[in-house]
Amino acid sequence: xxxxxxxxxxxxxxxxxxxxxxxxxxxxxxxxxxxxxxxxxxxxxxxxxxxxxxxxxxxxxxxxxxxxxxxxxxxxxxxxxxxxxxxxxxxxxxxxxxxxxxxxxxxxxxxxxxxxxxxxxxxxxxxxxxxxxxxxxxxxxxxxxxxxxxxxxxxxxxxxxxxxxxxxxxxxxxxxxxxxxxxxxxxxxxxxxxxxxxxxxxxxxxxxxxxxxxxxxxxxxxxxxxxxxxxxxxxxxxxxxxxxxxxxxxxxxxxxxxxxxxxx
Amino acid sequence: xxxxxxxxxxxxxxxxxxxxxxxxxxxxxxxxxxxxxxxxxxxxxxxxxxxxxxxxxxxxxxxxxxxxxxxxxxxxxxxxxxxxxxxxxxxxxxxxxxxxxxxxxxxxxxxxxxxxxxxxxxxxxxxxxxxxxxxxxxxxxxxxxxxxxxxxxxxxxxxxxxxxxxxxxxxxxxxxxxxxxxxxxxxxxxxxxxxxxxxxxxxxxxxxxxxxxxxxxxxxxxxxxxxxxxxxxxxxxxxxxxxxxxxxxxxxxxxxxxxxxxxx
Amino acid sequence: xxxxxxxxxxxxxxxxxxxxxxxxxxxxxxxxxxxxxxxxxxxxxxxxxxxxxxxxxxxxxxxxxxxxxxxxxxxxxxxxxxxxxxxxxxxxxxxxxxxxxxxxxxxxxxxxxxxxxxxxxxxxxxxxxxxxxxxxxxxxxxxxxxxxxxxxxxxxxxxxxxxxxxxxxxxxxxxxxxxxxxxxxxxxxxxxxxxxxxxxxxxxxxxxxxxxxxxxxxxxxxxxxxxxxxxxxxxxxxxxxxxxxxxxxxxxxxxxxxxxxxxx
Numbered sequence: 001x002x003x004x005x006x007x008x009x010x011x012x013x014x015x016x017x018x019x020x021x022x023x024x025x026x027x028x029x030x031x032x033x034x035x036x037x038x039x040x041x042x043x044x045x046x047x048x049x050x051x052x053x054x055x056x057x058x059x060x061x062x063x064x065x066x067x068x069x070x071x072x073x074x075x076x077x078x079x080x081x082x083x084x085x086x087x088x089x090x091x092x093x094x095x096x097x098x099x100x101x102x103x104x105x106x107x108x109x110x111x112x113x114x115x116x117x118x119x120x121x122x123x124x125x126x127x128x129x130x131x132x133x134x135x136x137x138x139x140x141x142x143x144x145x146x147x148x149x150x151x152x153x154x155x156x157x158x159x160x161x162x163x164x165x166x167x168x169x170x171x172x173x174x175x176x177x178x179x180x181x182x183x184x185x186x187x188x189x190x191x192x193x194x195x196x197x198x199x200x201x202x203x204x205x206x207x208x209x210x211x212x213x214x215x216x217x218x219x220x221x222x223x224x225x226x227x228x229x230x231x232x233x234x235x236x237x238x239x240x241x242x243x244x245x246x247x248x249x250x251x252x253x254x255x256x257x258x259x260x261x262x263x264x
Numbered sequence: 265x266x267x268x269x270x271x272x273x274x275x276x277x278x279x280x281x282x283x284x285x286x287x288x289x290x291x292x293x294x295x296x297x298x299x300x301x302x303x304x305x306x307x308x309x310x311x312x313x314x315x316x317x318x319x320x321x322x323x324x325x326x327x328x329x330x331x332x333x334x335x336x337x338x339x340x341x342x343x344x345x346x347x348x349x350x351x352x353x354x355x356x357x358x359x360x361x362x363x364x365x366x367x368x369x370x371x372x373x374x375x376x377x378x379x380x381x382x383x384x385x386x387x388x389x390x391x392x393x394x395x396x397x398x399x400x401x402x403x404x405x406x407x408x409x410x411x412x413x414x415x416x417x418x419x420x421x422x423x424x425x426x427x428x429x430x431x432x433x434x435x436x437x438x439x440x441x442x443x444x445x446x447x448x449x450x451x452x453x454x455x456x457x458x459x460x461x462x463x464x465x466x467x468x469x470x471x472x473x474x475x476x477x478x479x480x481x482x483x484x485x486x487x488x489x490x491x492x493x494x495x496x497x498x499x500x501x502x503x504x505x506x507x508x509x510x511x512x513x514x515x516x517x518x519x520x521x522x523x524x525x526x527x528x
Numbered sequence: 529x530x531x532x533x534x535x536x537x538x539x540x541x542x543x544x545x546x547x548x549x550x551x552x553x554x555x556x557x558x559x560x561x562x563x564x565x566x567x568x569x570x571x572x573x574x575x576x577x578x579x580x581x582x583x584x585x586x587x588x589x590x591x592x593x594x595x596x597x598x599x600x601x602x603x604x605x606x607x608x609x610x611x612x613x614x615x616x617x618x619x620x621x622x623x624x625x626x627x628x629x630x631x632x633x634x635x636x637x638x639x640x641x642x643x644x645x646x647x648x649x650x651x652x653x654x655x656x657x658x659x660x661x662x663x664x665x666x667x668x669x670x671x672x673x674x675x676x677x678x679x680x681x682x683x684x685x686x687x688x689x690x691x692x693x694x695x696x697x698x699x700x701x702x703x704x705x706x707x708x709x710x711x712x713x714x715x716x717x718x719x720x721x722x723x724x725x726x727x728x729x730x731x732x733x734x735x736x737x738x739x740x741x742x743x744x745x746x747x748x749x750x751x752x753x754x755x756x757x758x759x760x761x762x763x764x765x766x767x768x769x770x771x772x773x774x775x776x777x778x779x780x781x782x783x784x785x786x787x788x789x790x791x792x
Contacts, residue, residue, distance in 0.1 A: 019666045027293045027309050029555045029596075033720035038765050043720070044625065044666040045555050048598035051629035058628065059666070068293075070312035070336070072598070097308065100322065101315035138283045138308040138323070190513060192297035192307070236510025237302050246764025249718060291557045291573050332557075334576035334600070361572065364586065365579035402547045402572040402587070454777060456561035456571070500774025501566050 004179075006261055007253040009209055009218030014040040014253075018207035021059040021084075022200045023047045023077050025067025025096065028193035031241075035197035038248035039222060041204035046080075048072075053079035057087050060207030063200045064116075065094040066107055067139070067193075074107055081114050090117035090206040090215075094199040097139045099128040112159060117212050119155060120164040120199050123148035130154045140189075145171050149178075162212045164202070166195055170220045174213040179263045181217060183224025185231035187240035198223050217261055222248070225256050268443075270525055271517040273473055273482030278304035278517075282471035285323040285348075286464040287311045287341050289331025289360065292457035295505070299461035302512035303486060305468035310344075312336070317343035321351050324471030327464050328380075329358040330371055331403070331457075338371055345378050354381035354470040354479075358463040361403045363392040376423060381476050383419060384428040384463050387412035394418045404453075409435050413442075426476045428466070430459055434484045438477040443527045445481060447488030449495035451504035462487050481525055486512070489520050532707075534789055535781040537737055537746030542568035542781075546735035548728065549587040549612075551575045551605050553595025553624065556724035559769075563725035566776035567750060569732035574608075576600075581607035585615050588735030591728050592644075593622040594635055595667070595721075602635055609642050618645035618734040618743075622727040625667045627656040640687060645740050647683060648692040648727050651676035658682045668717075673699050677706075690740045692730070694723055698748050702741040707791045709745060711752025713759035715768035726751050745789055750776070753784050 019042045024032050029045055036043035046055040049072065056062050062084040064077045084091045093116035098108035112119070112129065121129070123143035124136030130151035135142030145167035152163040156175040165171040170181040188194045202219040209215035226247040234240035283306045288296050293309055300307035310319040313336065320326050326348040328341045348355045357380035362372035376383070376393065385393070387407035388400030394415035399406030409431035416427040420439040429435045434445040452458045466483040473479035490511040498504035547570045552560050557573055564571035574583040577600065584590050590612040592605045612619045621644035626636030640647070640657065649657070651671035652664030658679035663670030673695035680691040684703040693699040698709040716722045730747040737743035754775040762768035 017665075025309070026290055026554055027297050030294055030558055030720060033555050034765065034769075037718050037720060042666050042668050044628070045553070045596055046628070047596065048631075050599065051631040054629040054631070068309055068311065071314065100308070100310070101318040103312075103315040103318070137281075138306050140306050190301050192294060192301060236513045237298065238506030238509030238513075241298075241509075242506060242766030242770060245766030245769075249764045249766075289573070290554055291561050294558055332573055332575065335578065364572070364574070365582040367576075367579040367582070401545075402570050404570050454565050456558060456565060500777045501562065502770030502773030502777075505562075505773075506770060 004214045004217055004263060006218050006221035006256045006258055009205060009214060010222055010256060011253040013205050013208045016208045017042055018060040018204050019044060020200060020203040020207055021046055021055055021062045021080060022203065023080060024063065024065040024196050024200060027067060028065065028196035031193050032197040032200045034245055035248065036200055036204060038245045039201055039204060043200060047076045049075040049079050052076040053083035056080040056083035061089055061203040062091040063203040064091060064111065065096060065196050065199055066098065066104065067096040067196060069104065069107055077111065090212060092116060092118040092120060092199050092202045092206065094120050094196060095125055095129060097136065098125060099134065099136060100138060115159045116161050117206060118162045118164060118202055118216055120166060120202060122195065123165055123167055126155065126163065126165050127151045145169060162216050164216050166198065172213060172216050177213055177264065179217050179261060181220040181224055181261050183260045184227035185240060187231060187234055187237050188227055190237035191241050221256050221261055222251065224260050225251055268478045268481055268527060270482050270485035270520045270522060273469060273478060274486055274520060275517040277469050277472045277482065280472045281306055282324040282468050283308060284464065284467040284471055285310055285319055285326045285344060286467065287316065287344060288327065288329040288460050288464060291331060292329065292460035295457050296461040296464045298509055299512065300464055300468060302509045303465055303468060307464060311340045313339040313343050316340040317347035320344040320347035325353055325467040326355040327467040328355060328375065329360060329460050329463055330362065330368065331360040331460060333368065333371055341375065354476060356380060356382040356384060356463050356466045356470065358384050358460060359389055359393060361400065362389060363398065363400060364402060379423045380425050381470060382426045382428060382466055382480055384430060384466060386459065387429055387431055390419065390427065390429050391415045409433060426480050428480050430462065436477060436480050441477055443481050443525060445484040445488055445525050447524045448491035449504060451495060451498055451501050452491055454501035455505050485520050485524055486515065488524050489515055532742045532745055532791060534746050534749035534784045534786060537733060537742060538750055538784060539781040541733050541736045541746065544736045545570055546588040546732050547572060548731040548735055549574055549583050549590045549608060550728045550731065551608060552591065552593040552724050552728060555595060556593065556721035559721050560725040560728045562773055563776065564728055564732060566773045567729055567732060571728060575604045577603040577607050580604040581611035584608040584611035589617055589731040590619040591731040592619060592639065593624060593724050593727055594626065594632065595624040595724060597635055605639065618740060620644060620646040620648060620727050620730045620734065622648050622724060623653055623657060625664065626653060627662060627664060628666060643687045644689050645734060646690045646692060646730055646744055648694060648730060650723065651693055651695055654683065654691065654693050655679045673697060690744050692744050694726065700741060700744050705741055707745050707789060709748040709752055709789050711788045712755035713768060715759060715762055715765050716755055718765035719769050749784050749788055750779065752788050753779055
């Protein structure tokens with residue numbers, strides 16, 4: 001466990017400038033792409049079923065987010081996931097507000113059955129996926145991270161993957177190991193698509209680190225560090241947004257405060 | 265009339281953190297969501313016909329914007345509008361550049377026939393909807409607010425709803441009452457999707473105030489206040505954009521200058 | 529050749545505030561629209577086949593970008609291109625990452641056969657279109673501008689249009705004349721959709737200058753100037769992004785450093 005070093009994980013990711021296919025929602029696309037570029041990855045927003053599978057074969061990892069889903073996009077997601085799995089590559093699922101409508105629930109259920117390498121959601125999303133009662137309203141969580149930890153462990157075992165709950169202190173588990181990552185900023189919940197951007201960033205770390213539990217921690221630590229630094233100077237959500245990107249790009253591996261990560 | 269207090273309207277909106285379904289265009293989605301979050305509302309961009317109606321049933325209000333329309337999106341809009349109306353909830357229509365093509369005109373006409381609680385447009389859009397000659401070019405207005413006031417009154421009576429013309433000084437009418445709201449910034453016309461974001465914000469106020477005339481004024485006053493404050497420090501449209509979000513989030517009810525609103 | 533003056537080209541463009549139809553990708557739409565507004569043009573993102581052709585007839589120019597393409601969007605692109613050509617108006621093609629998948633390649637080939645007035649791409653994209661070996665990864669170039677100059681000349685002659693390769697120093701050719709434009713900022717490759725935004729801006733200059741070679745230079749010079757100015761104060765990609773928009777809006781024709789342009 002002591003071998004998980006977020007500084008080295010950042011260095012590896014930056015050195016390889018991984019190509020990551022991000023199928024995300026319309027709201028998130030721009031900020032997610034900018035987050036990836038600032039962090040040192042190469043994002044590609046390729047979604048249509050006619051090419052999503054073929055593109056997945058050349059990308060280092062895939063991320064799938066159902067924020068503004070529709071049937072044709074779901075077809076594109078499935079083609080990309082199947083191609084990613086066939087190529088033995090990792091993928092991340094972000095089941096945005098999956099509990100809000102029957103359509104969204106059924107899509108999330110179907111994508112979960114494809115066993116994502118990493119599942120990332122807020123507390124309400126994780127609890128609802130495990131069949132627990134949650135208090136989410138639309139895309140926002142109504143539950144605490146700690147109240148969703150049990151659900152995360154259940155899902156991790158059920159789908160043989162890593163589950164990440166993001167919030168004030170993030171929680172990560174692969175069913176046997178657990179970790180917590182602290183940091184970030186309260187402004188993050190006042191800006192849309194920060195979670196979606198983090199999902200894409202997880203793809204970048206997964207593309208360069210075989211241990212999905214470690215890769216998830218690497219992405220969370222970088223995100224938390226940039227958020228904490230931007231929080232010091234931001235005067236509101238608008239200034240936080242661009243200062244976060246500046247910090248993401250400026251952070252060097254040695255700048256990651258490793259005490260943000262608690263393993264076990 | 266003296267009971268319309270934009271400070272109290274903001275307080276009510278913030279206190280309830282309303283969930284608003286925003287069906288808006290691809291250009292506006294990110295800035296509209298950020299505007300809503302900064303103001304204190306909870307936006308959800310849910311558009312596909314498979315779920316737009318079911319989501320409308322759980323949201324406090326709906327906003328519909330035809331900026332980048334296509335047939336499948338129009339189906340989603342109609343499902344959401346019907347569900348919103350069935351639930352007795354309010355909705356806002358933003359008929360972006362509806363006069364530009366026959367397809368766009370026919371969609372706008374169809375949505376107008378569903379009688380929006382609030383119609384918001386620029387002067388050219390409002391005049392053209394009332395059958396008057398306008399000078400709009402693409403999405404930009406070519407007419408003054410005052411020249412469209414008569415058209416607004418006609419439309420208000422015809423559709424039994426509130427009509428808002430936004431511009432240098434905004435005009436609001438419910439057919440019997442009228443109001444004007446001043447403030448904002450010239451930078452607002454140099455940034456895309458400010459009007460679209462305001463349309464979403466109107467949904468937030470409508471979700472928490474039954475008088476649609478008052479709710480519209482509440483949204484306009486907040487928008488004008490944040491715009492006026494950001495205008496003082498911005499050095500161009502780029503800096504205005506993030507300073508506007510910072511101001512939206514920082515503004516407290518007592519900061520709204522009530523002299524911006526003239527009723528009657 | 530001495531008659532190509534980027535200062536006068538900017539003045540003409542600003543004076544006419546051209547309406548430009550931009551069919552671009554989901555990632556780029558917001559920043560591209562803001563780039564156009566800051567520069568002094570009037571963008572309209574109209575894509576659906578039901579109206580894209582009719583809108584093209586009223587716009588001064590059309591730009592087409594295949595970044596997040598899908599079949600229905602390609603139909604909209606073709607309708608718009610055909611209407612633009614019928615009206616004798618110019619159009620620009622941005623063949624984003626066309627070499628990445630067979631579907632994307634076939635769409636790019638089809639659109640190229642419609643002979644764009646201006647083709648703009650990075651070095652890898654231009655080389656691959658000419659049938660040369662390239663080193664592109666996803667949407668990012670892996671080749672230098674100079675290594676793609678021969679490919680640009682071949683394509684210019686083959687399609688009887690202007691070809692622009694953007695990079696550290698941009699290259700422009702119409703098959704007989706060549707020009708280079710220097711300036712900009714290294715931050716430009718750390719922000720998504722800067723190239724896509726430039727493609728839209730080319731449409732603005734094409735709408736007001738009949739010589740497509742000159743118009744391309746006008747757009748490149750403005751973009752390079754704003755980028756160079758923003759580079760002086762930016763502290764990262766986030767701050768560069770908004771400072772670039774501020775500079776675009778503030779630049780007056782006389783501020784364009786004409787020594788950035790080398791013709792012949």
